[in-house]
Amino acid sequence: MSTDISEHRKKLLESLFVAGRENSNAVVMFHTAVAAHIGLGMTEEKALDLLQRRGPMTAGEISQHTGLAPASVSGLIDRLEAKGLVHRTRDTRDKRRVIVEVDYGKLGGFANLFDELVAGLTELYMGYTDEQLEVILDFLTRATAIQQAATPQVP
Template sequence: MSSHQPSREDLIQTLLLASRESSTLAVFFHTNIAERVGLGATEEKTLGLLGKFGPLTAGEIASHTGLTTPSVTGLIDRLEKKGMVQRIRDPHDRRRVIVHPNQERLAELDRLFSSVQEAFHEVLDIYNDEQLATIADFLIRSAQRSKELMASQLGKEEES
């Protein structure tokens, strides 16, 4: 029996495949969680953005999500109809409308996700601090690259 070390290319391919599977499962997972509170996955993730950044304009939501402005308008309409957000005119610039989350409804989502976060602590417990730093670096860089790709794709669509 040989102790064959996988090549760098094999490791990269394994990581890319695992990342793709993780991404796919994350979409299904978030869809499942969102459905429990009567939301779609995009709605749930948008509420997550509002929870993280606070009130945002429709343009800022579009920037964070990569969605087109008409899509964001429909998204906000749905969230407002479900009592998850409220549109409030900016008191300093009446042309600007700011989307404010319903904090009580955000708390419902937070309760659902807190048990999930606890479950992932168990997964992470086997890694040492250096490995955790590497995993965190990979995830941060992957998220940044996704944002860059969304922005470049959005720019191409606006040009056509």
């Protein structure tokens, strides 16, 4: 980054980093509260979210999407399975592969915990133009990729 930037831009960049940290803290605290409410750890709650959004996956795929070590993912799946929230099944095409699937019958009321958040974000999004939403989407997509790449680098 060039050291020849305006004071306004320096302050804007600093404010962006602070806002990003504040957003990250708010997200972590929200998901910690949701997870605790349903008797899960936050990693378990986010793994369920991943499986709900992307569908059934192998442990290796979960590891790739989370950046967690394979041994950590195995323990995570064991905990979710012990709580009856997921089950393992053999891949019908490749019997060597084990697929992790959400047991949706056990998640009753889980989605309701997000109603207020979703309503608030929907209202927020409606205040932006399509062009602004495209910039926000680009930023979030690229920032997420940076975060995901950084996760497995943590010693």
